[in-house]
Amino acid sequence: MEYAIFAENLTKRFGDLTAVDGITLRIKKGEIFGLVGPNGAGKTTTVNLLAGLLRPTSGKVEILGMDIEGDNIEVKRLIGVMPEGLALYEQLTGEEYLHFVGRMYGMDGEEIAFRSEELLRFMGLEDFGGTYICEYSTGMKKKLSLASIFLHDPEVLLLDEPFEGIDPISLRRIREVLKQMRDRGATIFLTSHVLPAVEKVCTEVGIIHKGKLIFTSPTEQIRKRFEDRADLEDVFLSLVVPEMGERGLPWLRDTKAG
Amino acid sequence: MKCEGQGGGNLGWDFPFFWPRGIEMTFRDVLTVSAWLRYRLFVHRMRQNKVRYAVLGSVFLILALSGSSLFGALFYQVQGLLYTENPALFREVVHLFCLVIFLGWVLLSLFWGMCSPDIPHISRMAQFPISFKRLYEASVLSGLPDYWIAIFGPAFGWLVVSLRPTMLMAFLSVFSVALFVGATYLLVYVLNLWLGVSLKFPSYRKLLSVISIAILLVLSAVAAGHLHVIAGPLLKFRLSRYSIFTPPGLLAELLLGIKGERFLSSIGCGLGLLGYLGMSLWAGYHLTRWRVFERSSVPRRDARYKSNRFERLCKLFEIFIPSHYLPILAKDLLYFTRNPRMKLLLVLAAVWTLIFPGIHTAAGAAITPKSLLWFLWYTLVIICNFWDNIFGLESKGMANNYLLPIGKKQILVGKNLAMWLLRWASICPGLSWILYLCWKGGIWWEGISMVIVLFYFMISLALLGNIISLRFPVPLKFGEITGPYTIVPGAIVTFIFGLLGAVVPLAADVYFFHYLYPRPKIMASTLAVLCVLMLALYRLFLPRAERIFDERKEEILSEFRAPML
Numbered sequence: 001m002e003y004a005i006f007a008e009n010l011t012k013r014f015g016d017l018t019a020v021d022g023i024t025l026r027i028k029k030g031e032i033f034g035l036v037g038p039n040g041a042g043k044t045t046t047v048n049l050l051a052g053l054l055r056p057t058s059g060k061v062e063i064l065g066m067d068i069e070g071d072n073i074e075v076k077r078l079i080g081v082m083p084e085g086l087a088l089y090e091q092l093t094g095e096e097y098l099h100f101v102g103r104m105y106g107m108d109g110e111e112i113a114f115r116s117e118e119l120l121r122f123m124g125l126e127d128f129g130g131t132y133i134c135e136y137s138t139g140m141k142k143k144l145s146l147a148s149i150f151l152h153d154p155e156v157l158l159l160d161e162p163f164e165g166i167d168p169i170s171l172r173r174i175r176e177v178l179k180q181m182r183d184r185g186a187t188i189f190l191t192s193h194v195l196p197a198v199e200k201v202c203t204e205v206g207i208i209h210k211g212k213l214i215f216t217s218p219t220e221q222i223r224k225r226f227e228d229r230a231d232l233e234d235v236f237l238s239l240v241v242p243e244m245g246e247r248g249l250p251w252l253r254d255t256k257a258g
Numbered sequence: 259m260k261c262e263g264q265g266g267g268n269l270g271w272d273f274p275f276f277w278p279r280g281i282e283m284t285f286r287d288v289l290t291v292s293a294w295l296r297y298r299l300f301v302h303r304m305r306q307n308k309v310r311y312a313v314l315g316s317v318f319l320i321l322a323l324s325g326s327s328l329f330g331a332l333f334y335q336v337q338g339l340l341y342t343e344n345p346a347l348f349r350e351v352v353h354l355f356c357l358v359i360f361l362g363w364v365l366l367s368l369f370w371g372m373c374s375p376d377i378p379h380i381s382r383m384a385q386f387p388i389s390f391k392r393l394y395e396a397s398v399l400s401g402l403p404d405y406w407i408a409i410f411g412p413a414f415g416w417l418v419v420s421l422r423p424t425m426l427m428a429f430l431s432v433f434s435v436a437l438f439v440g441a442t443y444l445l446v447y448v449l450n451l452w453l454g455v456s457l458k459f460p461s462y463r464k465l466l467s468v469i470s471i472a473i474l475l476v477l478s479a480v481a482a483g484h485l486h487v488i489a490g491p492l493l494k495f496r497l498s499r500y501s502i503f504t505p506p507g508l509l510a511e512l513l514l515g516i517k518g519e520r521f522l523s524s525i526g527c528g529l530g531l532l533g534y535l536g537m538s539l540w541a542g543y544h545l546t547r548w549r550v551f552e553r554s555s556v557p558r559r560d561a562r563y564k565s566n567r568f569e570r571l572c573k574l575f576e577i578f579i580p581s582h583y584l585p586i587l588a589k590d591l592l593y594f595t596r597n598p599r600m601k602l603l604l605v606l607a608a609v610w611t612l613i614f615p616g617i618h619t620a621a622g623a624a625i626t627p628k629s630l631l632w633f634l635w636y637t638l639v640i641i642c643n644f645w646d647n648i649f650g651l652e653s654k655g656m657a658n659n660y661l662l663p664i665g666k667k668q669i670l671v672g673k674n675l676a677m678w679l680l681r682w683a684s685i686c687p688g689l690s691w692i693l694y695l696c697w698k699g700g701i702w703w704e705g706i707s708m709v710i711v712l713f714y715f716m717i718s719l720a721l722l723g724n725i726i727s728l729r730f731p732v733p734l735k736f737g738e739i740t741g742p743y744t745i746v747p748g749a750i751v752t753f754i755f756g757l758l759g760a761v762v763p764l765a766a767d768v769y770f771f772h773y774l775y776p777r778p779k780i781m782a783s784t785l786a787v788l789c790v791l792m793l794a795l796y797r798l799f800l801p802r803a804e805r806i807f808d809e810r811k812e813e814i815l816s817e818f819r820a821p822m823l
Contacts, residue, residue: 051661052660052661053657053660053661053811053815054811054812055811055812073663073664073665074663076661076662076663077663081661083657083661085654085657086654087654087655087656087657087658087661088654088655089589089593089652089655089658090653090654090655091592091593091596091597091651092568092589092592092593093566095566096566096567096568096569096592099566099568099569099572100568100585100588100589101662103572103584103585103588104585104658104662104663104664105662105663106581106663109569109572109573113569
């Protein structure tokens, strides 16, 4: 069976540190896979490996049946990547940036103009299309980055922390557009700390901890498998920090005198 | 103000042991912390950028020693020449004097920039219960001792050694230099606080520039007024030919021209000075609007572009540039012209290349192959100023080069084309004027040869730029190499490096130009062959460059601080 995203025994080491340790991913077309994990667990490294920004120490990655290694332009044409640093050109305006991306994907100028206007409106950035990106807030930059990824209607999306720093209105819109893209047959791989959003949008969830994929499950089966757990957050905490107690900071418990 | 516990954990270092705990914070405490912060930042920067600081240190040492020896020479000679009269030597002495002051100012800015704590670090300090004004004052004052020791220690030593036979003169020279620099420093400091602009570091630098220029003007005027009593063997320095293009040199020429009733020359120099003044004002105006401390530069803070310049550029160039180079070319053109420092460099290059034919025309001299050679050297030196770090302005956007569906070769060629177009645009006015003079003087073969040399040079710079950028990828932040955000020293160091990098590709062509200009047709064809060879070399290197681009992916991205973990 051909997977949209296929990674086998993926490992990445930075010196002595093993950031990703033998991860295997098989994500079917039309799925939204959410990778969650604590800080430094290896989420961003995984996205960078899948996007070809990093070369794996061992293992291999295939996107839509094609090897991501080397300078595979054909794969890049079919995917959209939002890396953690967003990779925006800050001295272009939002509109210009979308035109730049569109041109890079070989789109026609008029088509870019039409889609970028729609996307800017959809993301609530219609009044900021002519503003330099360096003047955008973090959330606005994230929305623009997402807009640039949706612009060429990719078949596979790799999104690193797409929900961070996004207001609730935009968060809902982004969730909607991700679902719409999935309905069109797109496959989405995302990482996030916003567990409720992951639970709502993803069809499958994986938990990564210390570079290892310790849990994967279709989202609707999580509650069945962990009957005593209320939601994904509980499952996540029970798997990643089982010993977490209610210790807190002792000095904060002391009531201030007077 | 109360300061509880140890602050500054967010700086990544522990505060020093003498940090006051839970006591009233005095100015002395702030000063102590500031001095400590400066020291730590300096050490931290040195550790992080060993190679850059080694290079910078060498350049700094050369400049300091040159400056010191010039001072030494000047005062030594002046002592012996005090009672002679030779008006021709005025010029040299004035130029020498102006050049030395100019150099002193450059050194001052260099080292000040190197030692100043970054504003983000200072800003982080502002979260603690410390008045920012106090913090700033402390920062300025804490810079004084290390500044004096490091910048003037070797220079003073050198001066004393070189002026050993005349200890009184040595003392006077040291004293005058110290007075000049110290006065500038303190004047700026006092004015800064008095004018209430102490919170704006860019304004501080602007003030420093303005006051330095004012002092230069006064000193140059005083010097020009009193140097009629100086004569002697100083002619051997012949500095006027080099310093004529610096602001003090132009000022000196203006004054001497008026004195000697050479009004045409004075007008030319006055225009040059006006050009510099205009650029300074323009730069000063923009300095206040740049968020230089957060990013390399920001074009216009609150401006909104209602027009899509990217699309317009694409449409403009799509007639003669293949479509796969177009987005990169248009993006880079926008990036370069929106970066205030690059824009400043472009304007400077255009003005400087115009000065040569301007002065030539003003002097009423006919254009000759030899003067063309001088123009060629002059122009080549100026266009070296463009940093050939083709990834320079990418920053986080660097990741796009690996994510977007475009070949590495297209990226390189697109970027080279953008730089190439900007270079030609900047020298176009001066070059057109020179070509017009060539046509008028009937030496059009020589003119063509000169254009071929420029082509050759630009191709070789593109080749060199690709090699350097792929091997040593660094984000371009003007001034960063000399410390934070000092444009003029940054540009000077960039210029020196550019010049060094240009020597190899330049040598063969200028050699041919120099030796073959009596036979212009042979010269033009030889140079054309060289140009084609260089183009072939550039073309041959592209596949290799493409491979390096891909092989060094992780190193290149990590240089641009793309997220890896």
